[in-house]
Amino acid sequence: MSKCEQCIIKQFNSLKSLTKDELVRISACKTSKKIKKGEVIFEEGEMLNGVYCVRDGICKLTKLSENGKDQIVKMVVKGQLLGQRSIISDEASNLQAIALNDMEVCFIPKSEIIADLQKNPKFSFDVLKDMASDLREADDVIVNMAQKSVRQRLAESLIYIHENFGVNPDGTLSILLSREDYASIVGTATESAIRVLSQFKKDGLISTIGKFIKIEDLNGLKRIE
Amino acid sequence: MSKCEQCIIKQFNSLKSLTKDELVRISACKTSKKIKKGEVIFEEGEMLNGVYCVRDGICKLTKLSENGKDQIVKMVVKGQLLGQRSIISDEASNLQAIALNDMEVCFIPKSEIIADLQKNPKFSFDVLKDMASDLREADDVIVNMAQKSVRQRLAESLIYIHENFGVNPDGTLSILLSREDYASIVGTATESAIRVLSQFKKDGLISTIGKFIKIEDLNGLKRIE
């Protein structure tokens, strides 16, 4: 099993602020896990015993609405941490995590993380910054949900995925999502998401290669009202 | 000017985790301010030089949407801190803060807060918890915005205000908001907010005393679909 001290993934999250010693200790008690596409990493309402460091793959964080529909609140990709919020507030998770493709994660026990948070101010400040950034993003999502049309939100989601999660060699979005997932990000009916994507395709804003989506006219998407 | 060490307000926020010494130091460099109803505390895009501790009054945090409408993202009341997020991420504020009534706040310079965050792990863990809680609330708002009707969102906003900000002696909501503010919380047109509130009144779910709103049938509001 590879060692945290040498793992390059941590460069992308707050674990980079841990000392060598702390990393060695974490490495000793962490467990690596492979998670299959579609598998649940943790459930909404579940008490987490630690955080996950995503070494590879992507997952979605969803919340079940009272009307029975799932809403995707955030996507977490390689390099990011999963579950800090619940660990910090010492509450059951408010979100469910589901793998969108095959994943590789390291699980770090809660006690270890909490100890480091209380001992290493640099680490805790880094986690604080992460959370501040998540909060800012959440504010943006709230405003978009409240004020923009489904067309706009879907266009912006495509742009967001393009800019934040990158593209494959052929230019298609690296993340493969079902139409239902898109609907669940945007907060609309699946049929509506399908309709809007079809329209984008007709208008030459996007194209599809198999199930993959490619943005053909980024500026056009940005101009959607 | 009153001293932070003796101020009871801090019991309600993370400043309570500061040591006596730290509080004395903060007390020495803080400034008290009175803010009139409607006054802007800070603008979206403004660099904050510190955080505000709200001693009295209520303010709204809004974000301007691209379509020119303001969205209320959060309300901050007596006892809470204002501006931590921006200070921590060292970015311009993503939100504008406007007083909803006359306020009294203490301004604590950024350098002081940052120093304490880096020195006092208990304080920084407390701020972390605050932020985690804000993030959880933001997730809930996202899901509500995405999945619920205007009627539901407005009903829930009334309940939220009732439960979190309390009522006056006559049972009316302690916070006085314009119909435009309600629209801006729910993310709808002002006319729509007015219409829904009128309907709630006709249905006996709420009543109004002057401009104040009183919840008459809490369970009825909760049952709104």
Added chain:
DNA sequence: AACAAATCATGATTAATATCATATTTTAAT
């Protein structure tokens, strides 16, 4: 290869909400 199940697609209809228009009432200013 054959089949079932899931996903994607599109049309028709309905429901929710935005927008525009216009009163009425309340608040603020002179």
Added chain:
DNA sequence: ATTAAAATATGATATTAATCATGATTTGTT
């Protein structure tokens, strides 16, 4: 007190998106 401006209210209409219905296509399974 009078007037202007802002906030509240309500109707009519237009737009957006949800829902219901039905097929086509893709994917996974035996």
